[in-house]
Amino acid sequence: TLRLIYTTTAVRRKNVGASGPEKYTEAFIKKQIEEFNLGKRHLANMMGEDPETFTQEDIDRAIAYLFPSGLFDKQARPMMKHPTEIFPEQRKIQWGEDGRPFHFLFYTGKQSYYSLMHETYEKLLNAQKYQDQLTAQDLSPQKEKKNLAGNRWLTKIELEEMLLEKLSDVDYSRFIQLLQKLLTLPCGDIEEKYIQKFCKEVPAQLKKVVIEPLKYDERGVAFSTGEGTRKTARATAVVYDNGTGKITVNGIDILHYFPVLQDREQLLFPFQFLDRIGKHDMVCTVSGGGRSAQAGAIRLASAKALRSFVTEQEVEFMRQAGLLTVDPRVKERKKPGQEGARRKFTWKKR
């Protein structure tokens, strides 16, 4: 044993960083769970509901009602969740009473990651052995093309959560390379189940825009509706077939509603693009925004309504012309320390 000769008080001071993140004992977590369950029953009593059938959503609603908070950050508001969601899962002590660790790769440091690599490599060797057996018996290996389009590998963070261990980028890329190598071999059903643990389905993001069919009103005239927005203006347009080119906005004719030529040009642009200026009637309602914003909103609404009258190729042309895209530009906020959104205060040299 070492004999202490001389130390300073600085050595005796507790090294806060060396002990790592706070470790929660099992007893502590059990106590927290008991307190949570008691609190849940009290809350149910307070709200006048049945304590037995009080779900997590009810708890969230009750807390939002009893402790209203105007804070923007949802994580900063008062919340009451089960302790397993709040306290992150931690590794318990890895060795038994006699000191022998439980896992055979404990002394590597990253035991779960390396045991995963070990298992995957074993599957690879099995697949190669199976392939050798088939070639020895002169049987061709079955090649079933798996549908790889809708799948993606687990991300590094998801893998870290699965293994409860920190990984580095190199480790993660190595593991993905091993899995890809395993896929390239003509492996059978044995390995597919194992690989599916590390696959995730990507939901198809292609949203086919559904063009509504034409509707017919009492007189037998075909019409269709469309909605459009621009800045703060909201507009709905109803386009009738077999018309003369009359356009009414909020019950007022466009010549009176939009005195400026530019706004009327914006309204007529979709019809001009499709060469249908004198063929359609339009009745629209618009609210909010300013002069130009209302014009833009009605333009978008009428273009959306015209999609039902027109072929698919012309719809594609309209989309490429930008008639069907919502204009995302809105007023930028003013920042403190500046005169406006971009304009800074006058800079004086001295």
Next chain:
Amino acid sequence: DGNLLSKPLSHPDFFNVKELFSLKDLFDARVHLGHKKGCRHRFMEPYIFGCRLDQDIIDLDQTMQHLQLALNFTAHIAYRKGIILFISRKRQFCHLVERTARECGEYAHTRYWQGGLLTNAHIQFGPGVRLPDLIIFLSSLNNVFEPHVAIRDAAKMNIPTVGVVDTNCNPCLITYPIPGNDDSPTAMELYCKLFRMTIIRAKDKRRQSEIFNELQ
């Protein structure tokens, strides 16, 4: 119980490890083949039998003696329930070594060695870790052909080592070196088989002696 631990120490070969291998087995597994003359390490010269067409041949008689001492030592450690750690940085045999360790019920480390695993164990693993009582090197060099850091660390932490040293390795800090080939698959499989059989034999003997003592 004093009998339990002192009885094996009275015999020179309590676990009869000599019968596990013979000179012919070592020769068939190509244990005698070393590297070329240019790769020869100065301290391996006593263990080399000769040089044929520039390739060093290891003296199998000396290998037999060293192997017997090493296996006897591992058997004693396993009998006294010590922790054994297998180390090999050869990528070819990493799976084999890990499999051997798992079958024995002991531990293996065939991956990148993080600096403070032995010397900084209390901080890396947690307070109260038990360090290995024996480290077996199935290849004592790492991937850059330098002596493995664990040899030096084990010497620092007073942990005895058993190691297979090839003609380009440094046998200095290893307590029970075994001069022999560490590159052929047959040689590695032979070593794994021998270590596995000794450890299992020693553990079985321990269990039998404990049952025997309880019955008395």
